[in-house]
Amino acid sequence: MVYSEKAAKWVLSFPLLLFWVVMVVFPAGYAIYLSLHDVSMGQGMSSFSGFGNYLEILGDADFWHSIGFTLEFALITTVLELVFGFLLALLFNRSFPGKRPLLSMVLLPIMVAPSLMGIMFRLILNENNGVATYFLSLLHIQINLFDPDLVVPLMIVLDIMQWVPFTFLIIYSGLQGVDPGLFEAASVDGASYWRTVLQIILPVIAPIFFIAAFLRGIDAFRTFDVIYVLTNGGPGNVTKTASIYIYEAAFKSGQIGQAASASVIVAVFLLLLIPFFVKRLSK
């Protein structure tokens, strides 16, 4: 009977299972199949090529550069966003006039599409009439978005401007669970504010920090939109993330087989991390 609980749990899960078979299991298998074949965009015929695509990708300096840049970018932005998010959360943890509207305003950037953020940054930075260009020129500083020495720090700053609000939100909601007595008890003992924060508050909300780091880290690792809109991964390949690398290999160069093997390599790399994260998160 479909009314029994035993049947119901299958009936209720069926849409999800069906969807996942069509949109996860089959595509994953298909991607592996493609990675083992010599396939190009627009050509129906393909021949088995074994691990040829993998060897090609693993020998491509451009691929390793994109992996290295993506890891560097993800690591630096995540660390800085945690620090700034935490500081902002400490500020919001006090009571002050205008707290509610300011909270709404600070959270706004999270809701903006990163690609549109890219357009807005371009407007600020453009060399003819950009506001940032103007203020920096007052300080006799010239910036050029496509200066290879400057482009990586610039991308990091822009990422921070959009995503500090996110780490802030997570850490702030964690801070609200902290007993306010902890702050007070420490100040009664005469401990300074910063010692209280570092030695008492930080250990208490460490799990929240880990979660914020995890969520920001995986999102930073998949970065595509902002950088693609601003630099196209350039100049050269300086800001080419793993996502941009795979996108270009597949849809610009039409090397479907090789792009598929690159995405399998990235997926396996992340799969190796899963046990580590699942263990930490399920605590």
Added chain:
Amino acid sequence: MKARKPWLTTIAVSVIAVFLLLPLLNTLMTSLKTTGDINSFPPKFTFAPTLEHYRNVMFAAGYDFTSYFKNSILLSVFTSLFVIVIALPSAYSVIRLGFSSGRLLTLSMALRLFPPIVFAIPYYLMFQYLGLLDTVTGLILINIFLNIPLGLILMVGFLQELPYEIEESAKIDGCNVYQILWKIILPLMAPGIASVAILAFIFSWNDYLFAVIISLNKATPVTLGSTMFITSWGIKWGDISAATVLSILPPLLFTFFAQRYLVSGLSMGAVKG
């Protein structure tokens, strides 16, 4: 905790807020300037506002912005609808009926780990075969996939907060599982459903990667459409700013009028992992 000079905190936070909102404020200002004012250097901070760029974006010949906007609405509404229809029953099945003893949740957490680009190539070829390239339907399918893990995790979190006793007594009164889900869980879960719906709406509204890959022109949403104003004969900053402001309006409206649901969704999504 009580600060001794609360106004100092207000000033510090306001400065940070203005810095974070600089791109938005600057774009809003640019969208209201005449083309002459936009091109002046140093930039003008006082000017006579005009709506000409908004008129251009919405009505001028050769601009398809209104159809991009329509695509985005369709995409986001149907994505959040399907995410709820799929995620709520399966979350119930996992939490109350013990389906898969949690493996389903581990799997959806693992899915959240992968960069979506990994699925882009098989999706492109599948959609080519099925005739779903450059269709909103295709984009909806992909965005359901992108948002189901979060939907599932949130639904599970909200379900765990519901007291089980109500369902128990309904069961004793002779309700079957489906009646309980429809008549008891659905109304009780309304705030949780609102959170999931709003987040899925915003995230699918903001998707750019798959818009670039799947849509050519018929199915183009606003995220991609706005970048198209960067034409080969130059960047029309006034029009592009107006298009950008219109494109971020729906998510921003949610932020202001449904902030409670957003915050509870985002922080629960984080806590539940």
